[in-house]
Amino acid sequence: QVQLVESGGGLVNPGGSLRLTCAGSGFHLPYYRFGWFRQAPGKEREAVGCIDGDGRSYRGVPIYSASAESRFTISKDYTDNTLHLQIDFLKPEDTAVYFCATDLVLNAGPGCFIDPRKYDRWGQGTQVTVAS
Secondary structure (H helix, E strand, O other): OOEEEEEOOEEEOOOOOEEEEEEEEOOOHHHOOEEEEEEOOOOOOEEEEEEOOOOOOOOOOEEEOOOOOOOEEEEEEOOOOEEEEEEOOOOHHHOEEEEEEEOOOOOOOOOOOOOHHHOOEEOOOEEEEEOO
16 A cells, blocks of 8 residues: 655754655655745745656656755665655744655656646645754
């Protein structure tokens, strides 16, 4: 059974860092494209960025939404089938529930989506709260 589980959120002071994890089960995560999204209270879900699935001769490369800053880094961990979102220099406006998502299309080729409507498999989210 395919499942996505996010973790790593919490309460952090402004200026701090967090490393969010998206754990996949039932499939080999690196082969699939993923997006990271966040949703703050009363706001629409917005993209942080995405990463394409690995192919036979390349590894997925992350891209970031125009609103995302260089404080965000998406990466894959091949040892434990996870995806990560590193957020540095956290700001109060980063407070949101963070989600990972995939369309679970194998061998999709290069490219990924920052449109949440392109994904149909979502985790339950992990809450990030930035406050002093």
